[in-house]
Amino acid sequence: MNNEQLGFHNFTPKVGIRNSANSDFGTLLMTEERQKAIWAIYVWCRRTDELVDGPNAMHMSSAVLDRWEKRLHDIFHGRPYDMLDAALTHTVYKFPLDIKPFRDMIEGMRMDLRKSRYENFKELYLYCYYVAGTVGLMSVPVMGIAPESAVSAQSIYNAALNLGIGNQLTNILRDVGEDAMRGRVYLPQDELAQFGLCDEDVFSKKVSDGWREFMKEQIARARFYFNQAEEGASQLDKASRWPVWSSLLLYRKILDAIEDNDYDNLTKRAYVGRTKKLLMLPLAYTRAASVPSLVFP
Numbered sequence: 001m002n003n004e005q006l007g008f009h010n011f012t013p014k015v016g017i018r019n020s021a022n023s024d025f026g027t028l029l030m031t032e033e034r035q036k037a038i039w040a041i042y043v044w045c046r047r048t049d050e051l052v053d054g055p056n057a058m059h060m061s062s063a064v065l066d067r068w069e070k071r072l073h074d075i076f077h078g079r080p081y082d083m084l085d086a087a088l089t090h091t092v093y094k095f096p097l098d099i100k101p102f103r104d105m106i107e108g109m110r111m112d113l114r115k116s117r118y119e120n121f122k123e124l125y126l127y128c129y130y131v132a133g134t135v136g137l138m139s140v141p142v143m144g145i146a147p148e149s150a151v152s153a154q155s156i157y158n159a160a161l162n163l164g165i166g167n168q169l170t171n172i173l174r175d176v177g178e179d180a181m182r183g184r185v186y187l188p189q190d191e192l193a194q195f196g197l198c199d200e201d202v203f204s205k206k207v208s209d210g211w212r213e214f215m216k217e218q219i220a221r222a223r224f225y226f227n228q229a230e231e232g233a234s235q236l237d238k239a240s241r242w243p244v245w246s247s248l249l250l251y252r253k254i255l256d257a258i259e260d261n262d263y264d265n266l267t268k269r270a271y272v273g274r275t276k277k278l279l280m281l282p283l284a285y286t287r288a289a290s291v292p293s294l295v296f297p
Ligand SMILES: CC(C)=CCC/C(C)=C/CC/C(C)=C/CC/C(C)=C/[C@@H]1[C@@H](COP(=O)(O)OP(=O)(O)O)[C@]1(C)CC/C=C(\C)CC/C=C(\C)CCC=C(C)C
Pocket: 001, 006, 007, 038, 041, 042, 043, 045, 046, 049, 053, 131, 132, 133, 135, 136, 137, 139, 140, 156, 157, 159, 160, 161, 163, 164, 167, 168, 171, 229, 230, 232, 233, 236, 243, 244, 247
């Protein structure tokens, strides 16, 4: 995932664009301090993922992850090891970050190392929490909660968690074919079986009617998590809503793209084109500019 996909553009308007509503375009952009903080978190997440997925993955072992965790501890205690770590140490100093989701993400990498099949959704959910729900939890203290928000902080963290889960489920559904080539099947085994499917169907890459029906349910579940995240996104500090809405709408579009491919995620990679991405930005803007609702479902 690159920066642009995440909705971070080095985008600073020269003049404030005002509209008739009570919003100023400028207030929809995160402060530089926040952008840098999200960047530092992103870099740490990326490096953590690179340990298991990157070019050095063959040197991977639980000892490497143990060292990475020790290093995380040092980052949080003001002892960064390199410049990228230092960016996170600075972030920890500026924002009230909790080390727990960071540790949990490392735990997710451990899980990915020892496991390549998931018996049921409960197991898959845990993996999704570790590698992606955690990102939501890491981000909220930086993004901030709107001062006018009347809902509990907990429900906002919960929405952030759900956005991460939705993103990861979508990632998994998009990459079924690719992951299969690495011998990995992240789909719940019991649900495959309910549709008369098994690993072999994944490896043989044949898109059957059963596969399509199975995929419909998986897509519906990913959408459910995005819907859960929506209300929370509007409760974030105004300046942080725009990148969150952009990423939410963009990720959701990947699910539409899988449908457009007639559920062929075995030989094709669902892709959201540039035009569709650009068309989505005004909608993200409108959502971001709207007033948070006082009730939370
Ligand atoms: C209230 C509310 C809705 C708040 C918003 C909370 C929020 C900002 C949630 C964002 C959640 C998010 C972007 C999750 C990322 C999920 C993800 C795709 C994780 C990937 C894991 C491993 O998967 P895999 O190996 O299968 O994938 P690849 O093939 O390697 O791609 C990750 C790659 C783990 C590493 C995660 C990152 C690099 C993303 C980190 C992103 C941020 C810190 C920025 C979040 C901020 C915004 C604005 C989206």
